[in-house]
Amino acid sequence: MASVPRRRPTIADVAALAGVSKGAVSRALNGGAGISAPTIARIQAAAAELDWVPNSAARAVSGAASQAVGLVLRRNPELLEADPFFPAFIAGVEQVLSAAGQSAVIRFVSEAGAEHDAYRRLFSERRVDGFLVTDLRHHDPRFEWLRALEAPAVVAGTPPRTCTLPSVGTGSADQVRELLRHLIDAGHRTIAHVSGPPSLRHARRRIDLWRQTLEEAGLEPGPLADGEFTSEGSVRATRELLEAPNRPTAIFYASDVMAIAGMSAIAEAGLSVPDDVAVAGFDGIALSNYVVPSLTTVHCDYQLMGRRATQMLLTLVRGEEVPHISTPVGAQLVVRRSTTRTP
Amino acid sequence: MASVPRRRPTIADVAALAGVSKGAVSRALNGGAGISAPTIARIQAAAAELDWVPNSAARAVSGAASQAVGLVLRRNPELLEADPFFPAFIAGVEQVLSAAGQSAVIRFVSEAGAEHDAYRRLFSERRVDGFLVTDLRHHDPRFEWLRALEAPAVVAGTPPRTCTLPSVGTGSADQVRELLRHLIDAGHRTIAHVSGPPSLRHARRRIDLWRQTLEEAGLEPGPLADGEFTSEGSVRATRELLEAPNRPTAIFYASDVMAIAGMSAIAEAGLSVPDDVAVAGFDGIALSNYVVPSLTTVHCDYQLMGRRATQMLLTLVRGEEVPHISTPVGAQLVVRRSTTRTP
Numbered sequence: 277m278a279s280v281p282r283r284r285p286t287i288a289d290v291a292a293l294a295g296v297s298k299g300a301v302s303r304a305l306n307g308g309a310g311i312s313a314p315t316i317a318r319i320q321a322a323a324a325e326l327d328w329v330p331n332s333a334a335r336a337v338s339g340a341a342s343q344a345v346g347l348v349l350r351r352n353p354e355l356l357e358a359d360p361f362f363p364a365f366i367a368g369v370e371q372v373l374s375a376a377g378q379s380a381v382i383r384f385v386s387e388a389g390a391e392h393d394a395y396r397r398l399f400s401e402r403r404v405d406g407f408l409v410t411d412l413r414h415h416d417p418r419f420e421w422l423r424a425l426e427a428p429a430v431v432a433g434t435p436p437r438t439c440t441l442p443s444v445g446t447g448s449a450d451q452v453r454e455l456l457r458h459l460i461d462a463g464h465r466t467i468a469h470v471s472g473p474p475s476l477r478h479a480r481r482r483i484d485l486w487r488q489t490l491e492e493a494g495l496e497p498g499p500l501a502d503g504e505f506t507s508e509g510s511v512r513a514t515r516e517l518l519e520a521p522n523r524p525t526a527i528f529y530a531s532d533v534m535a536i537a538g539m540s541a542i543a544e545a546g547l548s549v550p551d552d553v554a555v556a557g558f559d560g561i562a563l564s565n566y567v568v569p570s571l572t573t574v575h576c577d578y579q580l581m582g583r584r585a586t587q588m589l590l591t592l593v594r595g596e597e598v599p600h601i602s603t604p605v606g607a608q609l610v611v612r613r614s615t616t617r618t619p
Numbered sequence: 620m621a622s623v624p625r626r627r628p629t630i631a632d633v634a635a636l637a638g639v640s641k642g643a644v645s646r647a648l649n650g651g652a653g654i655s656a657p658t659i660a661r662i663q664a665a666a667a668e669l670d671w672v673p674n675s676a677a678r679a680v681s682g683a684a685s686q687a688v689g690l691v692l693r694r695n696p697e698l699l700e701a702d703p704f705f706p707a708f709i710a711g712v713e714q715v716l717s718a719a720g721q722s723a724v725i726r727f728v729s730e731a732g733a734e735h736d737a738y739r740r741l742f743s744e745r746r747v748d749g750f751l752v753t754d755l756r757h758h759d760p761r762f763e764w765l766r767a768l769e770a771p772a773v774v775a776g777t778p779p780r781t782c783t784l785p786s787v788g789t790g791s792a793d794q795v796r797e798l799l800r801h802l803i804d805a806g807h808r809t810i811a812h813v814s815g816p817p818s819l820r821h822a823r824r825r826i827d828l829w830r831q832t833l834e835e836a837g838l839e840p841g842p843l844a845d846g847e848f849t850s851e852g853s854v855r856a857t858r859e860l861l862e863a864p865n866r867p868t869a870i871f872y873a874s875d876v877m878a879i880a881g882m883s884a885i886a887e888a889g890l891s892v893p894d895d896v897a898v899a900g901f902d903g904i905a906l907s908n909y910v911v912p913s914l915t916t917v918h919c920d921y922q923l924m925g926r927r928a929t930q931m932l933l934t935l936v937r938g939e940e941v942p943h944i945s946t947p948v949g950a951q952l953v954v955r956r957s958t959t960r961t962p
Binding site: 354359363380507579 | 656659660663687692696697698699700701702703705706707709710711712713714716717720722723724725726727728729733741743746767768769849850854876879880882883886905906908909910911913922
C-alpha cells in the first residue's frame with residue numbers, strides 16, 4: 277500500500293493514524309481498559325494498515341512466555357464423557373493456571389501425523405510454553421518428539437524408564453494389589469478382570485497387576501474381558517464373564533463407571549452383589565459412594581495430579597529444574613459394601 | 620545486541636544466520652515438516668536473535684484468524700468433576716475444532732474483574748477468534764462485554780430475550796413438563812424438587828418449570844431444597860425432604876448425579892424406590908441406565924449442543940451470518956424403573 281511507510285512503523289505512527297495518544301494504543305492492545313470499543317476498533321485498523329507489531333506479538337518470536345500450556349489429545353472426543361480422569365485432571369490444571377493467570381490450550385487430533393504437527397505448531401508458533409502429556413501409550417513417540425522440540429513437558433502418568441521427561445504418577449499399584457488381596461482374603465478363588473483397551477498404558481498396567489497378584493497368591497487368574505472403559509462395553513464384558521465356564525465370584529473392573537454398569541448386568545442375570553459376585557472398581561468417582569450397594573474402589577486424586585503436573589510444568593517454563601520423577605500423588609483403597617458379604 | 624541489523628530483519632537474514640535456505644525457514648515456522656529438530660532449533664535461535672517476525676505472528680496484529688476459540692469459565696474448577704454438561708459439551712466442541720484443525724483456549728477465573736479482563740485480553744491479543752459462552756447467570760454482564768468487544772460469540776443455553784448474541788439451547792422445557800405430568804398421572808400429589816444453585820439460570824428455569832407445571836395441574840408444589848448440583852448436597856437435601864411434614868412421594872432432581880445420590884439417601888432411610896418414593900433426574904448421563912433401579916430422566920444431547928455452537932461460532936468468525944436463535948438440539952424424556960411402580 278502506498279500509505280505505509282517503508283521504515284518499521286512505531287507506536288507513534290499507529291497513534292497518529294488512529295488519532296489517539298500512544299498511551300491509548302498501548303492500553304488498547306493490553307486489554308482495552310478504559311478505551312471505548314469504537315476507539316479500539318480504530319486503533320486495530322490503524323495497526324493492521326501499518327502492519328505494526330506490538331510488544332505482545334513481538335514477544336511471540338523473541339522467546340517470551342505465551343502464558344498458556346498445551347494439552348494435545350489423540351483420542352475420540354466422545355470418550356471425554358465417560359472418563360473420570362479428564363474432568364478431575366483438568367480441574368487441577370485449571371486451579372494452578374487460574375492462580376497464575378494462564379490458559380490451557382486443548383487440541384484434539386485423530387492420528388499420529390496430526391498429533392506430531394499439533395505439538396510442533398503450538399510450540400513453534402509460541403501459542404503455548406510447554407505441554408502436559410496424558411493418555412500414555414505403548415511405544416509412545418511423544419517423549420522423543422518433545423525432546424527434539426526442546427519443549428518443556430511433564431508426563432501425567434507412569435512412563436517407561438526410557439522416558440527422559442519428568443513425570444507425576446498416581447502410584448496406585450500398591451492399592452490395586454491390596455484390593456486384590458482383600459478379595460483373596462475374603463475367600464475368592466476365581467477373580468475376573470474387566471479391563472480398559474490394552475493399547476493404553478494404564479489399562480495394560482492394571483491387567484499386569486491383576487495377573488501378577490493372583491499368581492503370587494498361587495491362584496490362576498480368572499477370565500479377562502475388555503470393557504473398553506465404557507458402560508456398554510462393560511455390560512457386554514460382564515455378561516461374557518457370567519456365562520464363562522469358570523464363572524467368577526469376584527470381578528475387578530478397571531474403572532468405577534464399568535463397575536457400576538457391570539453391577540446392573542449382574543442384577544439382570546438374577547445374581548446379587550456382593551453375595552453371588554463381589555465387585556470392585558477403580559478411580560473413586562463421587563458416585564461410587566452413592567450406588568447401592570456402595571462400591572469398593574481405589575480412589576486416585578487426579579485433581580492433585582493435575583495441580584502437581586502443572587506446577588512442575590510452570591517451573592520448567594521459568595527455566596528452573598524439577599525432579600525427574602515426582603512423588604506419586606497417592607491412592608487409597610476404599611472398601612465398601614460391594615465386596616463385603618453380609619454375615 | 621551489536622550483531623542485530625537496524626533495518627527490519629527479513630527471512631533471508633534468518634536463513635543466512637542459520638545457514639539454511641529461505642524455504643527451510645518457512646517450513647520450520649510452519650510445522651517443521653521434513654526439517655530435523657536441530658535445524659529447527661538453529662532457525663528458532665536465529666529468528667530470536669534477529670527479533671524476526673514471521674508471518675504467523677505478523678498475522679496476529681493484521682487481523683487474520685487465531686485458529687482458536689475461547690471458553691472463559693467463572694466457576695470453581697472443582698465443579699468440573701461432578702458436571703455432566705462440561706465433558707459432553709467440550710467433546711462436541713472438539714469434534715468440530717478437530718475437523719477444522721483448531722484449538723480451544725480454556726481459561727478459569729474466580730471473579731468478575733478477572734473474567735472481564737480474560738475476555739478482553741484473549742480477544743485483543745488475538746489468542747482466540749471468538750468465544751463460546753456457557754454457565755449463564757442472572758443479569759449476565761457478558762452479553763454486553765462481548766457486544767462492546769465486537770467479538771464473535773455464541774451462547775450455549777437459553778439467554779434472556781434482551782441478549783443480542785446468537786444462541787443454541789437444549790429446548791428441554793417441554794420434556795421437563797412431560798416428566799412432571801408423568802409423575803402426576805401416576806397419582807403423585809406431593810412432588811418435591813432438589814434444585815441446583817438458583818443463581819445459575821438453568822437451575823432457576825427448572826425450579827420455575829417444576830412450580831408452574833404443578834400449579835397448572837392444580838397441585839401445591841411440594842418441598843424444594845438446594846442440592847447444589849453435587850452428590851453431597853443432594854444427600855443433605857434429600858434427608859431434609861424425607862423429614863419434612865409433607866413428605867414427598869416423588870422427587871424431581873435437577874441432575875442425574877443428584878438423583879443417584881438421592882436414591883442412596885432414600886435407601887438409607889429404609890424407603891424403597893419407586894414404591895415409597897419415585898425418583899427422576901435430568902441430563903441423561905450414561906450411568907442413569909445402569910443404576911438399580913434404572914433412572915427416569917430427561918436426556919439432553921450436550922455433545923450436539925457443543926457441535927452446533929462451535930459450528931455457529933466458526934461461521935461468525937468467517938464473517939458470515941447465523942440465525943439469532945438456532946433450532947434447539949432437542950431433549951428426550953426417558954421413563955425407566957425409578958418412576959414405574961411394580962404392579
